[in-house]
Amino acid sequence: GIQVEQSPPDLILQEGANSTLRCNFSDSVNNLQWFHQNPWGQLINLFYIPSGTKQNGRLSATTVATERYSLLYISSSQTTDSGVYFCAVGYILTGGGNKLTFGTGTQLKVEL
Amino acid sequence: DAGVTQSPTHLIKTRGQQVTLRCSPKSGHDTVSWYQQALGQGPQFIFQYYEEEERQRGNFPDRFSGHQFPNYSSELNVNALLLGDSALYLCASSPTDLASTDTQYFGPGTRLTVL
Numbered sequence: 246g247i248q249v250e251q252s253p254p255d256l257i258l259q260e261g262a263n264s265t266l267r268c269n270f271s272d273s274v275n276n277l278q279w280f281h282q283n284p285w286g287q288l289i290n291l292f293y294i295p296s297g298t299k300q301n302g303r304l305s306a307t308t309v310a311t312e313r314y315s316l317l318y319i320s321s322s323q324t325t326d327s328g329v330y331f332c333a334v335g336y337i338l339t340g341g342g343n344k345l346t347f348g349t350g351t352q353l354k355v356e357l
Numbered sequence: 358d359a360g361v362t363q364s365p366t367h368l369i370k371t372r373g374q375q376v377t378l379r380c381s382p383k384s385g386h387d388t389v390s391w392y393q394q395a396l397g398q399g400p401q402f403i404f405q406y407y408e409e410e411e412r413q414r415g416n417f418p419d420r421f422s423g424h425q426f427p428n429y430s431s432e433l434n435v436n437a438l439l440l441g442d443s444a445l446y447l448c449a450s451s452p453t454d455l456a457s458t459d460t461q462y463f464g465p466g467t468r469l470t471v472l
Contacts, residue, residue, distance in 0.1 A: 249399075276460075278460060278461065280463075285465070286394075286445050286447075286465065286466045286468065287463070287465050287466070288400075288447065288463040290460065290462060290463075293460040331399055331400075333399075333400075335461075338413050340412060340413065341407065341412055341413075341453075342388070342405045342407065342412045342413040343451065343461075344390065344402040344405060344415065345390075345392075345400075345402065345449075345461055346402070347399030347400050347401075348399055349398065349399050350399055
């Protein structure tokens with residue numbers, strides 16, 4: 246099956262710093278999503294970005310589908326950005342449907 | 358517009374018991390997927406339901422089964438619980454219109470503890 250690798254596995258930032266999270270995947274996909282999982286377990290949708298670049302406030306993401314990687318940028322980090330960031334990829338399956346394969350995540354802690 | 362809802366939020370069971378988890382999809386969505394997230398890992402796909410049938414299945418034993426109702430809500434059943442079934446169970450919904458983004462939206466999860 247498709248492999249998804251995320252780096253770094255852990256990251257500690259001072260409030261106000263910028264960071265870049267990376268997601269590498271092993272095969273062509275037609276779905277790539279970035280999520281933030283809060284301490285209560287809720288997966289919050291950040292971006293649906295199978296290709297191209299998107300921005301939402303302090304967050305932006307870029308996916309280069311031909312090179313099989315995606316980047317999530319966090320600027321001016323805040324303590325509320327703490328949590329686990331997951332990249333998940335998917336493709337349309339024979340018979341229909343679209344399952345997501347998740348990476349192992351990046352654990353981010355933002356300190357004052 | 359209500360998002361994906363799941364019940365219960367927490368559950369404690371003993372080995373060998375059976376459990377049923379419930380999910381209501383986001384309004385306008387008719388496809389429901391279930392994922393298992395063990396501690397410290399990313400979610401793993403269990404199966405997906407569409408038109409009241411299991412459309413796709415991940416690498417999980419037959420002890421895991423599901424159902425989808427005509428109103429698109431879904432249940433996940435796990436029989437003969439093992440200690441290793443302790444996890445956060447996540448439900449996700451998505452529209453079937455593949456011309457759309459087909460983004461999956463997740464519920465808050467049910468945390469199952471097997472003692």
